[in-house]
Amino acid sequence: MADIESSTLVNRNGLVIMKTNFNQVGSWRAVRKVAAFIGLFISSTVCLTSPVLPVVEPMVVTLRAGITGAEIQRALDALPETGGEIVLPPGKIAVRQPIVLRRDHQTLRGSGAATVLSLADDANCPVIIMGEPVNHPPRTVRHLRVSDLFIDGNRQHQQRELWQLQGEGSQIRNNGITVQGVSDSTVEQVTAARCRSGGLVTTLGVRRLTVRGLDAFDNEFDGLACYLTTDSVFTELFLHDNPGAGISLDLAFNHNVISRAVLAANGLGIFMRSSRENQFQDVAIRNSHHYGVFMAHVDQQTARGLEAAPQTECVQNSFTNLTASNCGGAAFRVNNTTCVNNVVIGAQFTDNDKGGLSLAQPDLVMLQ
Numbered sequence: 001m002a003d004i005e006s007s008t009l010v011n012r013n014g015l016v017i018m019k020t021n022f023n024q025v026g027s028w029r030a031v032r033k034v035a036a037f038i039g040l041f042i043s044s045t046v047c048l049t050s051p052v053l054p055v056v057e058p059m060v061v062t063l064r065a066g067i068t069g070a071e072i073q074r075a076l077d078a079l080p081e082t083g084g085e086i087v088l089p090p091g092k093i094a095v096r097q098p099i100v101l102r103r104d105h106q107t108l109r110g111s112g113a114a115t116v117l118s119l120a121d122d123a124n125c126p127v128i129i130m131g132e133p134v135n136h137p138p139r140t141v142r143h144l145r146v147s148d149l150f151i152d153g154n155r156q157h158q159q160r161e162l163w164q165l166q167g168e169g170s171q172i173r174n175n176g177i178t179v180q181g182v183s184d185s186t187v188e189q190v191t192a193a194r195c196r197s198g199g200l201v202t203t204l205g206v207r208r209l210t211v212r213g214l215d216a217f218d219n220e221f222d223g224l225a226c227y228l229t230t231d232s233v234f235t236e237l238f239l240h241d242n243p244g245a246g247i248s249l250d251l252a253f254n255h256n257v258i259s260r261a262v263l264a265a266n267g268l269g270i271f272m273r274s275s276r277e278n279q280f281q282d283v284a285i286r287n288s289h290h291y292g293v294f295m296a297h298v299d300q301q302t303a304r305g306l307e308a309a310p311q312t313e314c315v316q317n318s319f320t321n322l323t324a325s326n327c328g329g330a331a332f333r334v335n336n337t338t339c340v341n342n343v344v345i346g347a348q349f350t351d352n353d354k355g356g357l358s359l360a361q362p363d364l365v366m367l368q
Helices: 028-049 069-077
Strands: 004-010 016-022 059-062 083-089 091-095 099-101 106-109 116-117 128-130 145-152 177-180 181-192 199-201 206-217 224-230 233-240 247-253 259-266 268-273 279-286 293-296 299-302 304-307 318-319 323-325 333-335 342-345 346-351 355-357 366-367
Touching: 069 083, 069 091, 069 366, 099 106, 099 299, 106 299, 128 145, 128 181, 177 181, 177 206, 181 199, 199 206, 224 233, 247 259, 268 279, 293 342
Parallel strands: 059 083, 083 106, 091 116, 099 128, 106 145, 116 145, 128 177, 145 181, 177 199, 181 206, 199 224, 206 224, 206 233, 224 247, 233 259, 247 268, 259 279, 268 293, 279 318, 279 323, 293 333, 318 342, 323 346, 333 355, 342 366
Antiparallel strands: 004 016, 299 304
16 A cells, blocks of 8 residues: 555564554555554464473273272372373272272273172272262362272171261261262263162262263162252263162252153152252153152251251252152152242153142142
8 A cells, every 4th residue: 555654673582563654544454454464473473482282191000800999099099190090890899998089180990881899798888989088078179080880889788877987987978989079070881789878979069070871779778869069960860779769969959950860669759958950851750669759948946846947948940851650659749838939841740649749838839
């Protein structure tokens, strides 16, 4: 353009400076051309001078057949600070102390259902702990993964539900997998059966956990139990033949998603208290001995008698495409008037002994 006179200078640092004289107001097209040149030069300079960081592959350790639970723990503890993966062989592996993933970026992967972690007689402990194995974890452990294995809790040969009788571990129950104080982690393609307490239990500040492909059956209490758990996803679940509940939710279970789940022949399908703003999608409940869904608050004793404990009601939960059939109680029971603003969308309730909806008072549930 005749309207712009430019000269190029180089300063002492080697950077190009465009010195431009504007002879006429309104030459914006020329300005854009100059700006584009400067941007192209700077971009090229950055690409040429930025260092290329090496890609560090995570350590993968494959263990031999015939290993013990103690050897698995030693292999996990020997992983570098950056983490890594321990791969288990097929076969039955005896566990006498919990296998603990206590540091960030640790993975424990089996070889499918052929990898069986079997709790030894009289071990009286959880099979796997994700997070620090203490009553009150002081920090959050991140980016853990457990997958592709079968857990046999051998509950008929365990004497108690709690791991330790006193001190650290005395508040940790003997579940198949205990997840506590953990975030941004995954459990997938795991079976947890015959455990002395629950199949899989999350607690003590679990956030952004993904559980996919969990099969849990014949556990002493619940297939899946969640406490103090938020922003997590539980999907592709088959929870059946547990004397307690297929799913038990309590103590601040908030902002989670449970989807594509089958709950069959449990004592109760879903038990929930102190649960807020959760989404249940495509959940099928059948043959529960009692209710399909049971919703309540926590009672506490006061000078006036039993009253609802603050913040323990179930509110603003949604159930989409929920089915409940052949249950011994009602398909969906709301036991307290404090449980409000819950929505049921596209439900099908059939052949339940005490009907479909059972409410402490009318209009506690919105049907769509």
